[in-house]
Amino acid sequence: MLVFVIRRLLVTVPVLLAASMFSFALIDVTGDPLADLLVQQPPPSQEVIQAERERLYLDRPAYERYWLWLTGIGGNGDIGLLQGEFGPSVQGPAFDVGAEVAARMGVTLRLVAAAVLLALGLAVATGVVSAMRQYSVVDHTLTFIGFLALAMPTFWLGALIKEAGVWANGQLGTTVFSTIGASAADTRGMDLWERIADAGGHLVLPTVALMLTGYAAWSRYQRTAMLEVLNSDYVRLAHAKGLRRRTVMRRHALRTALIPLTSVAAVTIAEILAGTVLIETVFQWRGMGTLLVEAVRTSDAYVLMGWLMLAGTLVVLANLAADLLYGVLDPRIRYE
Amino acid sequence: MANVRNRSRLTGPAAVAAALALAAAGCTGGGGGGGTGAGGVWEECESDPNTCNSGERADGGEITWVVSDFPGAWTTVSPEGGSVYTLQMLSGIVPSTGQWAPDGETYEFNMDLLAEEPELVSEDPFTFSFTFADGAEWDDGTPIGADDAIATVKMSTSDEEGWCEGCRSRQPGIYDDVDEMEASEDGKTVTFTLKDGRANPEWRGFLDAHQIAGGILPAHLAEEQGYDLDEPADVGAYFEWLNETVPEYSGGPYTIVEGDLETQVIMEPNENWYGEVQPTLDTVIVQFNDNENSWVPALTNGEIDGGNPAKINDDVIEQLRGMPEVSVDVGPGASWEHIDLNTENEWLQDVELRRAVFTAIDAQEIVERSYGTAYPEVQRKTNHTFAADSPHHEDLFGDSPQGTGDAEEAARILEEAGYEIVDGTLERDGEQVGPFRLRATADQVRQDSLQIIQSHLEEIGVATEIEAINDLGGVLGDQDYDIVQFGWSTSPWFLINPGQQWHSGSGSNFGGLDVPEVDEALDRMGTATTLEEAAEYANDAGRLVVDQAYVLPLADEPRYSFVTDGFTNIRDNRQHSLRATYNIGEWGTVAN
């Protein structure tokens, strides 16, 4: 199994490398990191622009810059992925891309983890119910809700959930659900319990909004997989043997039906990451999502590269985790 | 429910239901309607801009103030820090020698910081001095004085001047004119001498809140950090240190106790504040939030208390006006929209055609459709340099048909100049004039405006193609347009702007105006010694620019601010980059 993991990781290295080259070229062609500086009013002098160009290594050709970004050889010590440096940002020399991305990753992971767990739980439950009562009113209702969540633009959903939260606060007469930020503005003087409560109050609304994006697709897959298993011969056989319905469900059907979901869930992690971009904008979290939006808006090339690499690595790891989970769920799969 | 006044009645489940069933279609908000919101603390601000909403303050309290975008750095001298957002974040921290009051006419020196009003020592060479008050000191007890002023100026100059090596000043302009800086023996007076032949009628504002540093930066921290400010290289290093370090210093009423550039700064009173008016609020949180959609829910929810966004939004303003305990103030701000013509275009180099084009455009209709919903009182701007309530303002378009939308007059101008409108197409010598490329950034207000301009020009047979701009600097710099709409920012200090916009030698005279008389008037402005004289030359230049039909001002873009009940001494200062935070030290909760 360890060998399997190592081999899988080794295979992803060239893939990530190719992805980085591809992204670098794309970003380079499509954006000018100096654009913001050039529109400043009153306009900065030529010297200022030239200095900025050199600081961002824009005076060098693209292939040289890629090599520099990867290795950091010939740079000013602020660049070189292999040395742990992500490169300079248009936000000035003080902006440490690596530290920034790491800090924001922490914020976003909290949101993603909560949303994914909630979505998986709900998806499995409703998927199973839908499948067992196929074409019943319950199934049709759950299908409709799932499709509606699938059809709702994430940002629209987010805005509506926010309004619902504000309304609930009004009814409760106290602010339980917060609508902006990952924590209260001023957390000094709060004890641990208050901090946790505060973080929780900020987490609820965006989590629900983000959760629905994953839930919709997953519950559909779970329903399909469950149907397939329920119609399979071995489940029929188990029933015929006189096993209790509940046992058949838990021991045989559900376990097998979870296999497709794990692979789908791994792939959808990428979509959830994309969802955070919208949800964080709506709820004003300072996580990876808003970092991306700012970086795109300012053509902050090295921040974008860092973002894409990190997201790519996460997706790769999620896929790997899914492969390993197969083994747990399906004893027939063995890793050599 | 003709107007949704009490917002909480249509939220939550109702909103969800509405989304599904369009149930809310009956609940319409009236479009516009003026007023300063139900809170009404700013009702006097129209007639009494400088002192409205003032009163007794109670001790204590906390406020969370929204700034509508992110500051880029911890000083405003660097290119990335050079925004109103950074300035507003540092208000109450960085001391300055003075600022313009909300009426745009009254200039107030900071007499807590200054011992006396600054003094003009000599006109030739141009020399002036500032003397700092004895009690003025940084929060650690170090006196504020000449060294701080000199360090600030050094960090604001460009490398060529030799004061600093590596200072990335975003606007060295007036500071590069300095020839000599001298500190008095007691360190309390600083004297600046400008280079031979240079003058600065705005010398009183040399170290004020409107300049690139937003005031005076500390010099004494350099030594702690191991820098010697007599060494140019060390000045550069100190520049970077200040730019990237959360300020622990303060020379103002508040001091930053915690903060970052992405979420907020938290400020508490500066224990060592030397000013006459002491701050009363325990905590001021300046929060950065660029999603205007989130402000109203956050305000309803009690997560924020007020803000002064940089852009108007019809619906946000309308909702704020409907909230029972919120005051709103809308009025003209410190940037203006205008239409520029490219004088180097094959056709538009003819001044008669340019005049006709501007005559066919109805400026008042454009500004009403752009801003009228939120600010029904909006008027077209009639002077490039001065706002309508400025004492220097003069209606430069009074005798000109430009901007009236008078298509008949435009057609007459064209006919006299030898053009013909044949089957709805403007021609000269049988050749079609244009079509012209009509451009602006993809901002909704500007794109709508372009469509209106397009329909106006159709009436005189001029065809236009609308093209969105993704890179404004590049497009303007390359003169990649025929007709363009964009904005300039202004300040009550007006000297620098006209020269940049119209002088043939300026890098930002994008449309290539090259008229010797305009240059002359602008040069005279540069050597004027009083503001009145300079203003006169600015208006002379403006008149010539109108005659040349080069720039058609549309309007001072409106701005708004909002605040919940319970606070006093907060009012907007829309001509000032600091906006409502200009007097942050006086803010307080209302005393009962």
Next chain:
Amino acid sequence: MSETVRDGAPPPPRGRLRTVAARFARHRPAMAGLAALAALVLFAFAGPLLWTWDHTVSGEIPSSAPPGPEHPLGTTSAGNDVLGQLMRGMQQTLKVAFTVTVLATVVGSVWGAVAGYFRGWVDAVLMRAVDVLLIVPLLVVVAAVGGNVRGGTTWYGVALVIAAFAWTPISRVVRGVVLSLREQEFVEAARAAGASHARIVFRHLLPNAAGPIIVAATLLIAVAILVEAAMSFLGFGIQAPDVSLGLMVQHAKTAAFTRPWLFYPPGLAIVLIALVINFIGDGLRDALDPRQAMVRS
């Protein structure tokens, strides 16, 4: 001797097609979805021909007027007729979605079929390339590229950008199907009869993979609509003076309580289109894969 017999292909799929169509026709939600989609397309493309106002600003349209007889969906601050905008916006959005779907389906199918058919190093190279593209979330890369592309803000620009990254899932689906199909007798027979590679891929493999391809393509329409809307919401999509549903939502995002006639129509239109397409996709899946539709006794 007829061609099909010579190549040893399975019996003509007409009979199967008819069964599928019949099964689809029995799926009531899907049929309703199809009818609704047809109505929406008609509204978007034929509507502008009949309606007085287009999507642009006009001096004759009042500012911010609520819905009324002149303007059934009201007007904007600048003076656009919202109904005119809605028709144009839906048109642009549908054009984007259909273009994305066609391009991505063609590219993805061929790519996946070639990889699955040839296997070996061809498969390895092609699918690694897919991995490279799949590594980054679709919306993210589309935003990163779309936000910056100069002049890429017309509807076809947006469509090209989305399509350039949206074809990869389809290629995976098709490869999987082709991998199993290529082992079946009719492919063996075709190969034995001397059919060219191209012929086998295009005449035998792809038509037999049509089921999964159609389902995936259908769902891609909904994905494209939502991605376009999200791009516009973030400010990276189709730009004014043109209009799309996403851009309308973006412009009206603060108007829910003050001017609902601006807020709800575009958002509901997005939800409606995506919803009916999902129902159609669901019906197609059931019709093409009868195992799932089987009602358990």
